[in-house]
Amino acid sequence: MEDTLRLETGMLLKCSKCGEWHTVRPADGNVGEAEHAREMLYWLCRGRRFYAGQRGSVARTPLRRPRG
Secondary structure (H helix, E strand, O other), rough: OHHEEOOOOOEEEEOOOOOOOEEEEEOOOOOOOOHHHEEEEEEHHHHHHHHEEEOOEEEEOOOOOOOO
16 A cells, blocks of 8 residues: 555655655755664755655655656
């Protein structure tokens, strides 16, 4: 089921801002040395970055695997 998917880099997340599907990715640049900071995932929408959650967690918005 879709609702059991866990956040991973490359997953597609339905944007709560625009309704489109965006790729989940780690933060660009230096996020720090802490393990939890390196596990944070984000999506980009209209030039802004939004927090998706921690790698392996359940997303707060619909999530799907990329096609292909």
